[in-house]
Amino acid sequence: MLPQANTFHHVSYLWDDAKAAQFDQLPQADREVALLIYRSNLLGADLRLTNYGGGNTSCKALANDPLTGQPTPVMWVKGSGGDIGTLTRSGLAALYVDRLRSLQGVYRGIEHEDEMVELFNHCIFDLASKAPSIDTPLHGFLPFNHIDHLHPDAAIAIAAAKDGQRITEELFGGQIGWVGWQKPGFDLGLQLKQCLDENAANGIQLRGIMLGSHGLFTWGDTAYESYMNTLEVVERCAEYLADNYGKKGAVFGGAKLESLPADARKAQAAQLAPILRGLCSSERHMIGHFTDDERVLEFINSSDLDRLAPMGTSCPDHFLRTKISPLVLEMTPDQDVTDTNAIREQLTPAFEQYRAMYQQYYDTCKHSNSPAIRDKNPVVILWPGVGMFTFSKDKQTARVSAEFYINAINVMKGAEAISEYTSLPRQEAFNIEYWLLEEAKLQRMPKPKPLSGKIALITGSAGGIGKAIAKKFAQEGACVVLNDINPERLDGAKEEFVGLFGKDMVATTLLNVTEFASIEDALKASCLAFGGVDIVVNNAGISISKPIAEHSIEEWDRLYDILVKGQFMVTKATVAVMRQQALGGDIINIVSKNALVAGPNNAGYGSAKAAQLHLSRLNAAELGGDHIRVNTVNPDAVISDSNIWAGGWAEGRAKAYGVTVAELPAYYAKRTLLNEVILPDDIANACFAFVGGLLSKSTGNVLNVDGGVAMAFVR
Missing domain, CATH: 3.40.225.10 (Class II aldolase/adducin N-terminal domain)
Incomplete structure (x- = not known):
């Protein structure tokens, strides 16, 4: 052949x-x-x-x-x-x-x-x-x-x-x-x-x-x-x-406006995405997707956008995933979107009008046995000059919805070039969307996992405790933003997570918690990848154990920059995004038994952990009005697969307790009430306990995961 x-x-x-x-x-x-x-x-x-x-x-x-x-x-x-x-x-x-x-x-x-x-x-x-x-x-x-x-x-x-x-x-x-x-x-x-x-x-x-x-x-x-x-x-x-193409004139009637440069489009999208996500999540948490594909830009910048967009799609496969029609934002590409309250005030009426339109569509077309009306928020949102946002129950569905709307754009472009585009009549579209057989298929779908629709960023999540937390959250349905200061370690973690959970469940970004610009960039990456953030775990850290005479000022500053200032800056940047969404959220700080227990050779680390703990209390007191919960997990002696033992910490603690490094795991286990070795998965389970739904009315708490150390009891 x-x-x-x-x-x-x-x-x-x-x-x-x-x-x-x-x-x-x-x-x-x-x-x-x-x-x-x-x-x-x-x-x-x-x-x-x-x-x-x-x-x-x-x-x-x-x-x-x-x-x-x-x-x-x-x-x-x-x-x-x-x-x-x-x-x-x-x-x-x-x-x-x-x-x-x-x-x-x-x-x-x-x-x-x-x-x-x-x-x-x-x-x-x-x-x-x-x-x-x-x-x-x-x-x-x-x-x-x-x-x-x-x-x-x-x-x-x-x-x-x-x-x-x-x-x-x-x-x-x-x-x-x-x-x-x-x-x-x-x-x-x-x-x-x-x-x-x-x-x-x-x-x-x-x-x-x-x-x-x-x-x-x-x-x-x-x-x-x-x-x-x-x-x-x-x-x-x-x-x-x-x-x-071109025989009937310019595609889609020609360009009505120009797109922003690529970097500016990404910046605008990252800033607006959390606000859109909050508005789209009035009935359930949605996950977002953004694309500024050239085919999208050609359509949304065109003279025919206002005529074609309300018509909706034709193919049933396209329609089922993109809804009756998109929401077109009446915003200029370069509009200042940094004032969250002003933008939300501007956009809220547009969302209310869309929901009212969808309600009328349902009421007009429904049959006596039609399923109950579903989420009335738009799936596809178009921002001329910038790009297309799609929101759905999970990342894969949001991404596929974007792909289907690009299919619809291709169809409209071709039909307009050779004739005139026609969409499905509203009643036919409804009969597909609310088909009893489709409803039965939806009812057979597995029950959502506890963290479905949630987005989690765990600092230092390419290894050790952070990776265990990220893995637990992904297993429970969350989209996770893996990050680290080490690009090689981050690449390895991404490969592992994609293999376990698929490409739609994970995004990656470099993150240095001592640099505010790096933190902001990481959150922008989360907003572009998924639409925002719901859960942030301040996990990144280092450990230095030395007698005060041997403890340098530089080491003191490193401890406080990473543990205390880092936690403060990550929380500060996170709160800004959570307030844009207006959906509340969870902040979990991985602190330590050492925040409460005094021990030898530990002045820098122990006092920094104490500062982290009290900062958690202060943030919990301040952020409750935003329904942002701040809780603390206090581990101790997490030895397996933990980076804390690098850099001489194990040797320092062994010296302080008069044992060898090899004897440390048994030493730590024997001094606990339960005589247990603490693993990264134990910390991950504690974090999930705070965000899994059963403790949604709890904030300012400390959960010890140390096998039972009486001196670390909070009360």
């Missing part, structure tokens, strides 16, 4: 004959399924072909019926949820083809088509397979061995154009059929088959079908033929759009 890579300019040819040949020795059905998965992963790897989680693919082959042992036609199709780019066999639903098609005999019409989903279960061939999705009949009624249903921007631009049907017929010489907009389901599957049959009756063998405002169906007798057919059809659509 000749290489095809140079054939395409708007999509990527990724097929590798050698990889595909690896499946040749498998039984026929297993081979077809393996090729289906291979093809799906290739298609999903090119976002120009389909968006994350969008589209579905299938194959049909003969497999032995487990009851009769006789060959029977079986269809494997992407199951409910999932993403074709990462699809595995466990993500496929396997159904008897004959049983699925026989459901036509019990179909009672479009008003009852939701009930057909339950009947899909009677068609299951592999009982261990994924639950069938609503798109199952769209594949089942078509006779082809391999089918691709994708949402390429180039194809949807034609499908969403005012005269998309005419353009499709002319562009493909009648070889691509057309089915007008219809909500996915059993009826749409029947319409696809009808379109195919009617064209065949007229002597036309279709190579695909365009779904109005929705997407594209293509197929082939083999996995490779389906793959190539898909690439060729999408390439032709994209070429057509490219040839027409």
